[in-house]
Amino acid sequence: MATTPLTAQNPWPPERVQEQTRRFYEIYTRDAAAIRARHAAQTTAEAAALRHKYLQPVFGEIPTWSLFEMMARVIDPADDRLYCTSQEIHMLQVIEAMAADGMAGEEFVLAALVHDLGKVCMLKGEPAENVTYMNSLLATGAPGAGLDQCTLQWSCDDLAWSRLKNHLPPAIAWLVRYHGITPADCEPYMNAQDRDYTERYLTPFRVYDLQSKSPFARPRCRI
Numbered sequence: 318m319a320t321t322p323l324t325a326q327n328p329w330p331p332e333r334v335q336e337q338t339r340r341f342y343e344i345y346t347r348d349a350a351a352i353r354a355r356h357a358a359q360t361t362a363e364a365a366a367l368r369h370k371y372l373q374p375v376f377g378e379i380p381t382w383s384l385f386e387m388m389a390r391v392i393d394p395a396d397d398r399l400y401c402t403s404q405e406i407h408m409l410q411v412i413e414a415m416a417a418d419g420m421a422g423e424e425f426v427l428a429a430l431v432h433d434l435g436k437v438c439m440l441k442g443e444p445a446e447n448v449t450y451m452n453s454l455l456a457t458g459a460p461g462a463g464l465d466q467c468t469l470q471w472s473c474d475d476l477a478w479s480r481l482k483n484h485l486p487p488a489i490a491w492l493v494r495y496h497g498i499t500p501a502d503c504e505p506y507m508n509a510q511d512r513d514y515t516e517r518y519l520t521p522f523r524v525y526d527l528q529s530k531s532p533f534a535r536p537r538c539r540i
């Protein structure tokens with residue numbers, strides 16, 4: 318059977334390439350904002366259903382190192398600072414930014430590696446709106462009673478914490494669980510330990526987690 322040879326199209330004019338870039342940017346940022354809005358609207362019932370769902374294993378027993386490698390295939394479509402940059406690159410960008418400031422101690426590097434591991438559930442089809450941050454308070458305990466008396470919206474933070482809490486130093490487990498809170502909203506309900514961890518871990522970690530994001534920063538380090 319005769320085959321039709323493939324022929325190259327005429328080169329696209331620069332205006333077509335620019336228009337395509339502009340259109341992709343608009344679509345990405347619009348969709349990212351919509352995902353974040355859907356997450357912000359997550360209800361108490363939806364959060365409870367997700368917590369219940371993830372009592373079950375996602376991948377079964379799996380080495381943590383395999384999860385690091387899987388992060389290379391995870392893109393957070395709600396993140397309009399990373400764009401299509403993988404979560405593996407995000408982890409490495411955080412570590413390099415910490416290292417540049419002399420902040421890459423063992424605990425912070427560990428936090429950088431594990432804090433977003435829950436996002437691997439997107440590889441199993443979990444919608445991004447259930448996985449992304451930030452997580453608002455749905456119910457509170459008494460003032461000063463502690464964040465663990467509060468109910469937050471469910472996200473990858475909760476998933477990673479639920480799997481890793483018995484394998485991490487307590488402060489890093491706390492940081493994984495609460496790295497997507499809004500501290501000003503949660504402060505009245507924090508106990509002394511929450512406030513201490515916020516000051517010593519969450520506040521500095523968040524600088525590197527959020528400010529290091531770029532689709533242009535190619536890390537020199539590797540996992």
Ligand SMILES: [Fe+2]
Nearest residue numbers: 432433450496
């Ligand atoms: Fe995160």
Ligand SMILES: [Fe+2]
Nearest residue numbers: 407432433526
């Ligand atoms: Fe992160």
